[in-house]
Amino acid sequence: MSSDCIFCKIAAGKIGGPPVYQDEAITAFKDINPQAPVHILLIPNKHISSMNEATAEDEALLGQLMRTAAQIARNEGLGSGYRLVANTGPDGGQSVFHIHLHLLGGRRMAWPPG
Ligand code: AMP
Numbered sequence: 001m002s003s004d005c006i007f008c009k010i011a012a013g014k015i016g017g018p019p020v021y022q023d024e025a026i027t028a029f030k031d032i033n034p035q036a037p038v039h040i041l042l043i044p045n046k047h048i049s050s051m052n053e054a055t056a057e058d059e060a061l062l063g064q065l066m067r068t069a070a071q072i073a074r075n076e077g078l079g080s081g082y083r084l085v086a087n088t089g090p091d092g093g094q095s096v097f098h099i100h101l102h103l104l105g106g107r108r109m110a111w112p113p114g
Contacts, residue, residue, distance in 0.1 A: 002047040007098035011045045025061060026068050028103075037106025038076050042069050049097045051088045062099075069103050078105040085113075 001008045010016040011027040020040050021028040031039040044061050048054050054062060066084065073082045082105030087093040 002098070005047055005096075005098050007041075007043050007096055007100060008047050011043060021068065021072055025064055028068065028072055031102070035102075036104040036109075038078060038082070038104065040072060040076070040103040042072070042101040042103060043098060048099045050094060050099060051086055054099065065099075065101055069101055073103060073105060076103075076105065081105065081109075083109045 001012060006015070010019075010029055011022075016029055019027050019029045021042075025045055026042060027045055028040050028042045031041050042065050044058070044065060046058075046061065048058060069084055082103060085102040085104065086099065087095075087102070
């Protein structure tokens, strides 16, 4: 845990409401500024700043993050599709430096993204 990381605090239950999903490795919670009818963030409970800092040791964890997102999408009734996004670095639009996957759904997504 990084003491100044807002997502570490959410994973530890120190701030935020009840998680959408949580297990020993992953926490999922609603985005505070939703960009779609369903907008959930999934994070590893372990602090990793961005995809650039992930190591081979994190591969299973990142796979688990993706599969958990698919399970949550099913639970949310997103059978007709959804989008998973991992903004990485300043040019990628990353504003919180703890790896997170955006799960967006409930409306038709446009491409290319902004
Ligand atoms: P990114 O810009 O990809 O780093 O995404 C960070 C996301 O975190 C944004 O969509 C924010 O709305 C969201 N966010 C920031 N602080 C909180 C918070 N305390 N609880 C829930 N979502 C948050």
